[in-house]
Every structure is written in structure tokens, then in C-alpha cells.
Amino acid sequence: GQQLNQSPQSMFIQEGEDVSMNCTSSSIFNTWLWYKQDPGEGPVLLIALYKAGELTSNGRLTAQFGITRKDSFLNISASIPSDVGIYFCAGQLMSGANSKLTFGKGITLSVRP
Amino acid sequence: DGGITQSPKYLFRKEGQNVTLSCEQNLNHDAMYWYRQDPGQGLRLIYYSQIVNDFQKGDIAEGYSVSREKKESFPLTVTSAQKNPTAFYLCASQGSNQPQHFGDGTRLSIL
Numbered sequence: 001g002q003q004l005n006q007s008p009q010s011m012f013i014q015e016g017e018d019v020s021m022n023c024t025s026s027s028i029f030n031t032w033l034w035y036k037q038d039p040g041e042g043p044v045l046l047i048a049l050y051k052a053g054e055l056t057s058n059g060r061l062t063a064q065f066g067i068t069r070k071d072s073f074l075n076i077s078a079s080i081p082s083d084v085g086i087y088f089c090a091g092q093l094m095s096g097a098n099s100k101l102t103f104g105k106g107i108t109l110s111v112r113p
Numbered sequence: 114d115g116g117i118t119q120s121p122k123y124l125f126r127k128e129g130q131n132v133t134l135s136c137e138q139n140l141n142h143d144a145m146y147w148y149r150q151d152p153g154q155g156l157r158l159i160y161y162s163q164i165v166n167d168f169q170k171g172d173i174a175e176g177y178s179v180s181r182e183k184k185e186s187f188p189l190t191v192t193s194a195q196k197n198p199t200a201f202y203l204c205a206s207q208g209s210n211q212p213q214h215f216g217d218g219t220r221l222s223i224l
Contacts, residue, residue, distance in 0.1 A: 003155055033212050042119075042203050042215035043156075088155065090213075099144060099163065100171070101213055103155040 004089055006104030013079055015113050020075045021087055023104050028069040029091030033101070034061075037086045046087075047074070079111050116140070119204050119216035125224050126191065126198060134189045134219045136204035145187035146205040146213065149173060156203060162187055191221060199223050 005024045013019050023032070031050055035043035047058050049065035049072060056063055062075045072091075076083055086106040092099065117138045126132045136145065144163045148156040158171030162181040176195025181187055187206075191198045201220050207213040 009153070031212070035215075040201075040218070040220070042117075042217045045212055045214060048212040092213075099207065100146075100158060100161065101156075105153070105155040 004091060004102055004104035006087075006089055006107050008107065009105070010108045010110065012110045012112065015079060015081060015111050017079055018075065018077045019079060019109065020073055021089075021107050022071065022073045023089030023091075024071045025091055025102070026070070029093055029102070030069070031092040032063070032065050032072040033090040033092065034063050034072070034074045035088045035090065037088065037106070039085075043088055076109075079109075081111050081113055084109060084111050117204060117206055117214060117216035119202075119219050121219060122217070124219055124221045126221060127224050129193045131190055131192050132198075132221065134191070134202055134204075134221070136187045136189065136216060137185055138187075138206040138216075139185060140206055140208060140214070141184070142206035142208040142211075143184070144207040145181070146207070147171075147177070147179065147187070147189045148203040148205065150201040150203060150218075159189065159202075 033048050034046045037043040047063040052069050053067050054065040060077045086108050088106045089104045090101040092101050120135045146161040147159040157173050159177050160179040162168035168181050178190045201218050203218045204216045205213045
């Protein structure tokens with residue numbers, strides 16, 4: 001099946017820095033989702049985006065739904081040690097049988113204190 | 114406390130044995146999903162169900178089976194036909210016009 005493009009596979013930043021992650025697709029989606037996964041746990045939803053061009057914030061997190069509907073980015077500002085984890089993007093066509101999520105492979109974020 | 118409960122947290126399978134992973138949700142969601150996660154990989158869809166008594170194969174259904182007899186429950190059986198079952202298994206559910214939410218996962222290992 002299709003996968004979304006997330007790169008690089010790993011990112012290393014200093015505590016207090018901002019970081020931006022991008023996610024791209026060859027096909028369009030009606031919904032973009034960003035999840036964070038801690039080791040041995042299930043992914044937790046960070047931000048959901050439902051409209052092209054939409055910019056949504058959740059605390060220090062900001063995400064945008066690309067105008068072309070083929071990409072999204074997630075920005076984390078003023079990083080802290082607990083931001084460590086794997087960040088997945090996911091796209092979905094929210095209509096009937098096409099309700100499956102398509103995931104990226106995830107970006108592992110490390111934060112140096 | 115509402116949510117998605119997966120059990121057990123850790124599971125061990127002997128060669129030639131079938132094992133069943135449990136997933137229960139009390140969110141009244143219609144749709145439920147099973148994913149497999151391997152190190153360095155994204156989540157791959159095994160099976161999904163959008164309504165009781167109906168389910169569909171995902172991208173990697175071979176060697177797995179599911180049932181959806183109740184809205185709250187979507188158990189996954191890893192059969193002996195699945196030759197590489199060691200992985201982290203995630204269950205998710207989704208309500209109408211809502212994003213998917215995940216359980217805490219079950220880690221399956223081979224003895």
C-alpha cells in the first residue's frame with residue numbers, strides 16, 4: 001500500500017530549539033493527522049486538520065494542511081525533553097469505504113538537554 | 114474511563130500455535146482497525162471493520178483473522194500461517210467524522 005513520505009528518519013535537536021517536520025503524498029487527502037508515539041505505547045493524536053490551508057495549534061505544536069492537499073507540516077517550538085518520541089503523519093479520505101489511514105514511516109526526535 | 118483497551122500487553126507464541134489479541138472500546142465507535150508495527154516501519158493495516166458483522170482485509174491480512182460480533186470488540190487472531198508474527202500490534206477505533214484513536218498495543222514474541 002501507499003505510504004506518506006517523512007524524512008529524515010531521525011532528528012536531533014537541542015532543548016529549547018524549534019523543529020519542523022514535513023509530510024508529503026502523491027495523492028490528495030481530506031484529512032491530515034499528526035500522532036506522537038512513546039516507546040512501547042500506542043500513538044497519541046496531537047493535531048487533526050480537516051481543511052486545505054488550515055493552520056492549527058495545540059500548545060507548542062502547530063500544524064498546517066497544505067493548499068494542494070498533498071502535504072502537511074508539524075512545528076514544535078521551544079522543545080523540551082518530553083518531546084522525545086516518534087512523530088507520524090497520516091492522511092485519510094473520510095468517505096465511506098475510503099476511511100483507511102495512510103501513514104508515514106515516522107520521524108524519531110531526540111532532544112539533547 | 115472511556116478508551117480503547119488492548120490485552121495482554123505482552124504475548125508469547127509457540128511455533129504452530131494460534132494466539133488471539135483482544136481489543137475493546139467503550140467509545141461507541143463504529144469503525145475498528147488492526148495495525149502491525151515493525152521497527153523503523155510505519156503502521157501497516159491488517160484488517161478493519163466499519164460495522165458489526167462486517168470486516169475487510171487490509172494490506173497485510175495473510176496469516177491473520179478477525180471477527181466483529183459486537184460493536185465494542187474486535188479480536189485479532191494470529192494464526193500459525195503467519196510465519197513472522199513478532200511485532201507490535203495496535204488496535205484503533207474511529208467514530209463518525211472523528212480522527213482515529215489507538216490503544217496501547219500488544220507486543221507479540223515467538224518462543
